[in-house]
Amino acid sequence: MPVYKALILNKEISVNYEANQKEKLIEAINAINSELGNYDNLNGKISDSKILSFLAIKLQAEVLDLNKNKQININLEKKFTDSNSQNINLNDKLYQLREQNKLLEEENELINQELVKIQSQIDIIISLIKKSYE
Numbered sequence: 744m745p746v747y748k749a750l751i752l753n754k755e756i757s758v759n760y761e762a763n764q765k766e767k768l769i770e771a772i773n774a775i776n777s778e779l780g781n782y783d784n785l786n787g788k789i790s791d792s793k794i795l796s797f798l799a800i801k802l803q804a805e806v807l808d809l810n811k812n813k814q815i816n817i818n819l820e821k822k823f824t825d826s827n828s829q830n831i832n833l834n835d836k837l838y839q840l841r842e843q844n845k846l847l848e849e850e851n852e853l854i855n856q857e858l859v860k861i862q863s864q865i866d867i868i869i870s871l872i873k874k875s876y877e
Contacts, residue, residue, distance in 0.1 A: 751775060752791045778802070 744759045749772045760768045775798065782794045
């Protein structure tokens with residue numbers, strides 16, 4: 744396993760890493776050194792281990808926030824997926840109801856035509872009955 748020598752708080756440390764993780768390691772060490780720059784005003788006033796402890800606490804708090812945000816995002820994605828699924832189901836029902844409505848309108852139209860025919864026949868019968876009594 745390769746070893747990377749890093750400088751943190753002016754101390755060299757050796758870190759073992761996987762070959763495909765070198766860039767991530769370098770980026771992480773640079774980020775740590777950048778964060779430690781925020782504590783330069785404490786340098787010499789408190790020990791390096793306390794500075795590292797402050798940094799570890801801060802980073803852990805950020806990790807907790809990220810995990811919380813990740814969980815919120817997962818919940819929102821689930822709600823979004825559920826809403827989409829429900830929307831699709833409602834669209835399917837709406838389509839079925841429109842098709843059913845179309846069929847009912849066609850049936851209603853046929854019934855109305857039949858009623859007109861029947862009304863016409865009734866009128867003819869009434870007219871024949873009137874003629875027969877005249």
